[in-house]
Amino acid sequence: xxxxxxxxxFAFSALxxxxxxxxxxxxxxxxxxSPKPPETRLLPRTxxxxxxxxxxxxxxxVVGRLIDLLVGEDGQPRAAxxxxxxxxxxxxxxxxxxxxxxxxxxxxxxxxxxxxxxPDQIRSAPEYKNPDQPAAVVVQPKTPDQxxxxxxxxxxxxxxxxxVAPPNAANQPAAPAVPPNAANQPAATVAPPNAANQPAAxxxxxxx
Numbered sequence: 669x670x671x672x673x674x675x676x677x678f679a680f681s682a683l684x685x686x687x688x689x690x691x692x693x694x695x696x697x698x699x700x701x702s703p704k705p706p707e708t709r710l711l712p713r714t715x716x717x718x719x720x721x722x723x724x725x726x727x728x729x730v731v732g733r734l735i736d737l738l739v740g741e742d743g744q745p746r747a748a749x750x751x752x753x754x755x756x757x758x759x760x761x762x763x764x765x766x767x768x769x770x771x772x773x774x775x776x777x778x779x780x781x782x783x784x785x786x787p788d789q790i791r792s793a794p795e796y797k798n799p800d801q802p803a804a805v806v807v808q809p810k811t812p813d814q815x816x817x818x819x820x821x822x823x824x825x826x827x828x829x830x831x832v833a834p835p836n837a838a839n840q841p842a843a844p845a846v847p848p849n850a851a852n853q854p855a856a857t858v859a860p861p862n863a864a865n866q867p868a869a870x871x872x873x874x875x876x
Contacts (some may be wrong), residue, residue, distance in 0.1 A: 717774040724750055724770070724781045731790040734781060738764065738803060747805045752790055763793035766807040784808055 720737075723730045732750035740746045745767045753760055769784045783790070785806060794804040 713779075714775045717772060717779045719772065719781060722779070722781050724748075724783055726783050726785060726787050726790065729787055731783065731785075731787050732763070734770075735762070738805075747803060749796060750790070752793075762796040763790065764796045764803045764805045765790070765793070766805050769806070769808050 719734050722734050724732050724734055732752035734748050735751045736749035737745050738747040738749065747764045747767055748770055749762050749764050751760055752763055765783060765785060771782045771784070773780050773782075785808065789806060793806045796803055
């Protein structure tokens with residue numbers, strides 16, 4: 669009985685193997701060709717850089733590690749999620765910072781990521797816990813408002829001096845005559861009589 673079963677199994681396998689091989693060959697021959705590869709372009713590391721998992725530094729000090737992005741409807745990044753604080757995975761927490769506070773340098777050898785926020789601002793940022801809740805994003809503080817400049821009232825424009833007309837004798841009134849003051853006038857000098865210039869007196873002869 670066992671021998672018959674073995675022979676039957678052997679005969680079935682002998683008949684099935686050629687049919688299976690033929691069916692596989694037909695399927696391979698009638699299959700569709702492989703799809704055409706899409707067009708690609710090379711993106712050098714100097715133009716773009718991976719950022720997830722990279723350290724973020726502020727003033728030469730590493731303040732966290734970029735682990736996620738928050739994007740808007742237009743697909744543009746709005747904020748970055750940083751893993752900050754902690755030691756050896758203990759005490760670490762996530763915070764979100766505004767995308768404009770990060771700067772990337774793909775052309776530099778180390779490809780650093782820096783932030784304009786200070787380490788204190790990063791450390792004191794609220795924790796980002798629930799992605800379903802609005803994120804408290806740390807933004808760059810605005811500079812203090814400058815006091816308005818004191819604007820002096822406009823001064824009257826300086827008028828050019830009126831030209832002085834030359835004096836006209838015909839149009840000018842005559843100056844009043846000042847009477848002479850005898851007290852203020854110097855005394856006239858009386859010249860002494862000059863005998864040489866005086867006529868000689870006539871000699872009258874005596875009467876008889």
